[in-house]
Amino acid sequence: MAAHEPFEFDVTEWFNSDPLTVEDLHGRVVLVEFFQMLCPGCVNHSLPQAKRVHRMVKNDQLVVLGIHSVFEHHDVTGPAALEVFLKEFGITFPVAVDRPGEVLPKTMKRWRLEGTPTTMLIDRQGRVRQTWLGQLDDLALGVWLGTLLAED
Numbered sequence: 001m002a003a004h005e006p007f008e009f010d011v012t013e014w015f016n017s018d019p020l021t022v023e024d025l026h027g028r029v030v031l032v033e034f035f036q037m038l039c040p041g042c043v044n045h046s047l048p049q050a051k052r053v054h055r056m057v058k059n060d061q062l063v064v065l066g067i068h069s070v071f072e073h074h075d076v077t078g079p080a081a082l083e084v085f086l087k088e089f090g091i092t093f094p095v096a097v098d099r100p101g102e103v104l105p106k107t108m109k110r111w112r113l114e115g116t117p118t119t120m121l122i123d124r125q126g127r128v129r130q131t132w133l134g135q136l137d138d139l140a141l142g143v144w145l146g147t148l149l150a151e152d
Contacts, residue, residue: 010099010106015086017094022126029062029148030122034069037077037085039116045135046117054093066095069108123148
């Protein structure tokens with residue numbers, strides 16, 4: 001998918017929120033963190049980073065979302081385990097469960113994502129503006145968030 005295309009997701013369940021649609025997010029910048037609870041880079045870097053952003057920026061300007069995109073260890077990473085994980089790690093922002101696919105989950109496959117952690121930024125018009133695989137430097141994320149938040 002090219003940058004500036006509208007973002008859509010295909011999920012089965014929500015935690016910490018009623019179900020959200022793309023229309024619910026329109027007008028706000030969205031940080032989406034694709035993660036797996038057994039991914040060391042997710043647990044040690046990207047989820048704590050997303051939690052900091054969630055605490056720092058007002059919800060009317062920016063929404064932080066997690067998408068639990070499991071493509072391995074399916075037998076130990078179901079919804080009950082995810083619920084415990086979110087509580088244990090203090091994750092209070094909305095988290096959706098990516099719909100399983102043949103190999104990759106549906107949303108992850110649609111966006112041709114290669115793994116976790118993946119951080120995606122969506123602008124106020126609902127267009128994907130940037131996607132990173134792996135650990136993202138706090139300063140780089142801050143520059144991108146500031147740029148998108150300053151746009152009309």
